[in-house]
Structures are given as C-alpha cells and as structure tokens.
Amino acid sequence: MARAGSAKAQRMERLQAELAQGRALHISAVSKLLEVSEMTVRRDIQQNPGKLGYLGGYVVPRGMFEPENSYTLDMAADQQRDAKRRACEIALRHVRAEETIFIDCGTTLIELVDLIPNDMRLTVVCYALNVAERLAHKPNVTLVMLGGVYYPASATFFGPEALATISSLGINVALLSAAGFDWARGATCAHFHEAEIKRKVMATASRNILVIDTSKIGRLRSVLFAESTSFDAIVTELSGDETSQHPAS
C-alpha cells in the first residue's frame, strides 16, 4: 500500500522543490541529492508523469518544456496558455521602460514575466511566490516583494505590512488578473485576501489594466474586487493591435 508520506512521494516533493526555480539537474546530481541510484530516479519520474519533466539526462521542472519524444509528455498543460500569453503580449505594450509596475498573482500574468525583454529596465512589485521566482532571474528588473503569511492556494503572501507597503509605493501600471469577469458586475477573484491586495494596489496605481483570457468573461467568483469601470484598460487575447479597449477612459 502506498502511504501518503512514502519515501518515493517524499523524493518527488523534494525534487519538485529543488527545481522550483527553473533549474535543470543532471540525473547524477539528483541521484546524489536524493541518495538513491540513478535507476530509481528514472523510475520515480516515469511513474509520476506530469510532475517533473525529463530531458536528455536532466530532470527539469514541468510546464517549462514539452519535449515531443520524452515519456514525460503528459500535456496536462493549461489549455488557455496560448490565450494567456497573447493577452500578456498585448498587456506588455502598456508598460514602458523605467516604470514601476505591479504584477498580480495567477496563471495568466506569470506568462508576462517571460515576455519582459531582458534589456528592459523595470521595477516590478509582486506578492506571488512563483512570479517572484521568475522575476528574480531578470537582470534589469528591480524586484519588490510584499511579505506576509503565505497562502498556498494562490501562492501569495498577505499581511498588514503588505497593505501598508503598497500605499508607500509609486506604481505606474498595475497589471491585474481575475478569476471571473462580468461587464455588469465587475472583476472577481476566489480569495478574500487577494482581493484586498488588488483593491489597495488599484487605489495607488496610475493605470490599472485587467489582463484576462476570454474564458474568464461571464464567470463569477466569490469576491468582487473592482467594477468594470475602474480599469483603464481591459486586455484579452483578442484585443486588437490598437491600444486596446478603454471602457472607462
């Protein structure tokens, strides 16, 4: 019987944590790290498809690459990923070099981080762990993180200090995401503390831009954080090449 905390499961967890920053580890390094044979590493990964990728002789974080041949190919990848990336491409046009921007949490805006050119100088404020991880590698980005208590559900930090910090920052552009959006009701998200951060940021930032893929439209989540009219722009993957829609300008 496979218990919850079996040796294998622990190894997988540890490996995933190890690769969280987007590093690749050679199988020999993994073998030493986990103190098991290389054979076991291979078997672990084969038997947990989807959790980690394997490429050549290297273990790589999942979701980063989709090798065609590798036996890790599980394609559980986000169906909306392309849509999200396109939306992010368009949203990025609202950002100019040397500005201070806020990047919200969620799977949508993570895509934006990769799209920031390496030579673009920016100050980026975030409160999601996975966003910070990726931003940490950008050479010309000054990363500011809001601290607090960690909420695994959204991979974010939250606390009174975070809220206080926000108002002390000068944010030019806030890029916000939403789990649901409705023109009549507004933008909603799933977690209360998330909403609190978003509201505070929106009150501070000069320009507020909602970045969503169209699958979010019409959906409703538990916490409303902004009216439709409070955004300076709403960007989706279908937003044209113009400066996109300005429902409230």
Place this chain on the structure above:
Amino acid sequence: MARAGSAKAQRMERLQAELAQGRALHISAVSKLLEVSEMTVRRDIQQNPGKLGYLGGYVVPRGMFEPENSYTLDMAADQQRDAKRRACEIALRHVRAEETIFIDCGTTLIELVDLIPNDMRLTVVCYALNVAERLAHKPNVTLVMLGGVYYPASATFFGPEALATISSLGINVALLSAAGFDWARGATCAHFHEAEIKRKVMATASRNILVIDTSKIGRLRSVLFAESTSFDAIVTELSGDETSQHPAS
C-alpha cells in the same frame, strides 16, 4: 565575414521563434527543421551562448534556467553539502513543534528545510527566496516572509518594512548562518543588508543558534553582525549528540 543576416544568424532566429512557446526540440528535429546537419546545430548553439540552451539532446529556450550553471553549482555545493546537512540535522534538535523559528539565508540552512518532518507544525519566518520556495511545499508549516527589494547576490529581500516586521514577531528560535566565523571576532557575512536583518532578528528571538560548517571557522567576511557570545549555541557538523556547545549559556 559573418554578416548580420548570415545563414547562421537566420537559423538562430528561426530556432528562437520556434522555441518561444516553451517547447523543447530534439536535435534531430531541429536538424530536419533547419535543413542542416546535427553537427551544425550543435556548433550554432555552442557559438551563440546565451541565446539558446542545450540539454541532453534537446534544444531548449534560454533564460528560465541555466543547465550548466546548476550542474556546476551543485558540484561546488556538494563539497560542504554533507557537512551542512549534518549541521542542520543537529540544529533541528533545538526546534520544537509549534514554535516560531527564523531561518536565515545561504546555502547552509536551505538544507534544514528539507529536514523538517512533514508532520511537524511550525511557523517559519524567512527572507530568502529559495528558502521560501522550499518551505511553500511543507504542509504543516506556516510561512512568513519578509518583503522588500530583492538582492540577487544573496537571493534575499530587504527593506524598512522587513525590519519593522521582525520586531513585531514573536520568534522562539533563530537559526542563523554566517559566511565567516571566528571565536575572537564573531560572526560575519558578506552583505550589509543581510547583517541588518540578522541583528534585528537576534534582538527579538528567544534563542539564537549559529549553524555553520567547520569550513567557515577562521574565515572573515566584510560585515560583522554578532559576537561569539551572543549565540545561545553554535552548531557545526561536528557538534556531538549532546545538546551541543553552549558558549554563552
């Protein structure tokens, strides 16, 4: 003479575009795609370091991870890694369930995170990105992070809010690392802002424990953050099975 739009440059551009979506292509696929031999693909990539990554037999997008770096970094870390892990094992005995602990930055105490049993309930305060990443996976750990501006050199965040937050926390045990330690001079680290955090934490915590491997002893770094006598215990990989040394108890 290699012009800007040479065949090679064009291939590189095409490849980069192809891999932009985060896919990995096997070298044989690339060879067919670009209609050149596999040898040429290898040479192209070797001669354009930084543009594309190469891993096993696959061409991968660059920027997200550093295959070679991580490999060599791991090898370098391996030298003292066992020592560090042993020191952390011993240090962990100073921590009891339900307590609030502080975990310092650096390669030593990262090892400690993995050693925390999954069923141990703890509140952990940290300010290093890589420490947070690993802690985020622990089911019974309440993670508190100090926010601020990111410093790549030590992968930590620092700012006035961080310092203010520390004094508002009730920390039972502070596990501190040092880049250098000398019984006469005390504990030193390489970065000024790091020292500031350490000092503030030490002023707040009930028990301060220095965790170092013995290679640190005798070394001196630029910033002194604590006298030898200000620690309640100093733990190294050689610390015995007793409750370890108490130089200042």
Place this chain on the structure above:
DNA sequence: TAATTCATGTTATAATTCTCACATTCATGC
C-alpha cells in the same frame, strides 16, 4: 516461519549522443 510483494540496486547490453579529425562546399579576393 515461509511465501509474497514491492521498492531498490546491480550488471550487462543496447542505443544514443558527443567529440574529433578530416573532407567538402561555397564565397571571396588576388
């Protein structure tokens, strides 16, 4: 206790990838 199962390690072998030296092609200039 013996039988069974499962996870892991070991070994040998197969398949793949890497490197090197050398051959070929192509463009350029004399």
Place this chain on the structure above:
DNA sequence: GCATGAATGTGAGAATTATAACATGAATTA
C-alpha cells in the same frame, strides 16, 4: 583560374544514457 578561409558535412570511436533482466532486502500476509 587559383588560393584562401569560413561554414558545413561525414564518419569512426569515445563517452554517456537507456533498457531490461536479475539480485537483494525489507515489509506484508498467510
């Protein structure tokens, strides 16, 4: 036309990685 040099291709052997079969050992069950 010929020489030159850069870019590319080819093939053999070395090194690495993958696979499969078997061995070990611990935990489980009858």
